Amino acid sequence: MTEQTQAVENSSRFGGTSVSQIFLGIFGHFIVKRFLFFIFVVWLASTVIFIIPRLSGQDPVKEKLLLEAQRGGAMQTGLDAMAKKYQKRFGLDQPMWVQYTNFLKDLARLDLGVSIAFFPRTVNEIVFESLMWTLGLMGTVTVIAFILGTLAGAVLGWPRRPGWVQYVFMPLLTLAAIPQYLLAMILIFIFAFKLGWLPLFGGYSVATLPELSFSFVIDVLRHAVLPAFAILFSVVGFWAIGMRGMMINTQGEDYMIQADAKGLKGSRIFMRYAVRNALLPQVTGLALVLGTIVTGQVLVERVFSYPGIGDILFQAIRLSDFFVIRGIVIVIILGIAGATFLLDVLYPLLDPRIKVRS
Amino acid sequence: MVQPTIEETRLSTEQAIQTYREGARISDVDALVVDGLSVYYETESGTVKACDDVTFTLKQGERFALVGESGSGKTTLAMALMRLTRPPGHIAKGSVTLHERDLTNLSDDEMRQARLSEIALVPQGAMNSLNPIMRIGKQITDGIIDHLLDDDPTPNKEELDEIVRDLLTRVGLRPGVSRLYPHELSGGMKQRVAMAIGISLRPRLIIADEPTSALDVVVQRQIMQTLGRLQEGLDASIMLVGHDMGLVAQFADTIGVMYAGKLVEVGPVEEVFSDPKHPYTKLLIGSLPSLQEKREFLGIPGLPPQLVALPPGCAFADRCPSRFDKCGGSIPEKLDVGGRRFVACHLYEEEVQS
Incomplete structure (x- = not known):
């Protein structure tokens, strides 16, 4: 946290000061500074992903056409002319700096371009659609896993817990050691294939069309159960182990001894002294994980053919759909930088020691 | 502040x-x-x-x-x-x-x-x-x-x-x-x-x-x-x-x-400060710096014993300047030396008994 704050302090000297001074009285120095840092991170990362593919010297349009030509055995003549035409269409014939300013302009309007593989669908459409699936599944699972895992870890790290607790929770934690995709396949085999209780794959049944009806919602939920549990089981253990470690750390603190010496009730020491302090690093972790859930769970989504962003990313890489890949990367950047920004703004409310410096 | x-x-x-x-x-x-x-x-x-x-x-x-x-x-x-x-x-x-x-x-x-x-x-x-x-x-x-x-x-x-x-x-x-x-x-x-x-x-x-x-x-x-x-x-x-x-x-x-x-x-x-009885107390008080006299800073030589392996006799015996035969053999009992004072040291056993 301190390093992060430090980094923010340093970066805002990057030219943000004059602008932030204008806003000083309106939003408060602190939030403006962190927001400017957020913009700076997004700009820097976007610039990097603009430059890196161009360093490879490959031409995505030509590659694509060659691939198609090979596959379909179509005629090779006129390929160059076609490539030229498409390059013009995508603006790739412009000088580099024009391409760069166009790219930034589009980015500012959140226009991520068009897909090559699914032309003429826009990247925005594709990414937004799959993002909804991923956020719906991952967002819910992450929050549930955080709550369950943190509670389990808190109880496991408490010296005065009832003895049976560890026999219940400990086996659960060992699930964290099983890779998610393996767990996913085991779950599919047992509950979808052998028992046939739940659907094998997909976000909704093949024959249905997405609509807002009761039966469709039930269908979606039934499809989400297995992927959710595959992720949940492994992530609960992650949160539980972290929380247990923090709980054990707080046991050594002077204020814990003093809480006992004050003759406080066990429940108060547990909640207000131990858990409340052990929770702080967990919340940092949650914010960072929430930032990365937009990446989806490539492997799990793949195993279930779940139409989330992880599945789309996999397909885009396979089809070398450059613009979709770039779009997803930008969404990831926005997610992580946004989560960090939110954390910076909200953390002082949780930990009074992190104060906005006036 | x-x-x-x-x-x-x-x-x-x-x-x-x-x-x-x-x-x-x-x-x-x-x-x-x-x-x-x-x-x-x-x-x-x-x-x-x-x-x-x-x-x-x-x-x-x-x-x-x-x-x-x-x-x-x-x-x-x-x-x-x-x-x-x-x-x-x-x-x-x-x-x-x-x-x-x-x-x-x-x-x-x-x-x-x-x-x-x-x-x-x-x-x-x-x-x-x-x-x-x-x-x-x-x-x-x-x-x-x-x-x-x-x-x-x-x-x-x-x-x-x-x-x-x-x-x-x-x-x-x-x-x-x-x-x-x-x-x-x-x-x-x-x-x-x-x-x-x-x-x-x-x-x-x-x-x-x-x-x-x-x-x-x-x-x-x-x-x-x-x-x-x-x-x-x-x-x-x-x-x-x-x-x-x-x-x-x-x-x-x-x-x-x-x-x-x-x-x-x-x-x-x-x-206790004017007339310490136990040799350890004596050395402890003797090691305090004084405003009246300027002298070399005194410590107590040696280290305290490990609590897991205490000697059979007095724990201070190894560092004690007044050590005698009995110190290595038995742990000294607490003695009432009068005037609400107690000391656990073999040196005072005879004094108390007489």
């Missing part, structure tokens, strides 16, 4: 000494009787006798100072008195009787109720003994709330605020401090908050565990004055744990010297 309160700036040193030395403060009632208290830690390499067969008595209103070097078992003893010994440590034998109530026989919940209301700990407040994410006011009131009995009326917010205001004023802090967090206070202020918590339920025994460590000398004096004044207001006894001999000499009525988990000498402060 903490500003000394007006009251304290007015209090001159002479006045302070006068209040401290008031003999009338001590009554004849036994407040705390510790009998044969032993705290052992079971480890893989054997039993560590962190505190072994400790016996002493504290009168009501008495100021008892427990001194000894690091690892001598002072804090272990203090924690055991409150039954706060944590595993693998445990109270192996002995009893702690506070105003005729044996604390070692209480149920866990009875003991919890006794903490703070009967026997309170004032920790090293300058360290991290306050919860970093809780406002000071809340940390004072949660102890009060958790000690309410079933038929007690639940105090409302105004009543609690009033209690907090009163306590903070008594330890020399502004009432506004209740809204602050620990990190916004100086070391001295945190120590005062620790004292405010300690006296919140008018305990009959206050255990002050090195209350002035990590504070500068000016603040140290203010803290000790406040502690003394609070004790008089409550008519409580104090057990001061520390290794600052100068502070002890000024503050305490009685001194107990610990070495390797044993209480080797107990007696009134003036007499």
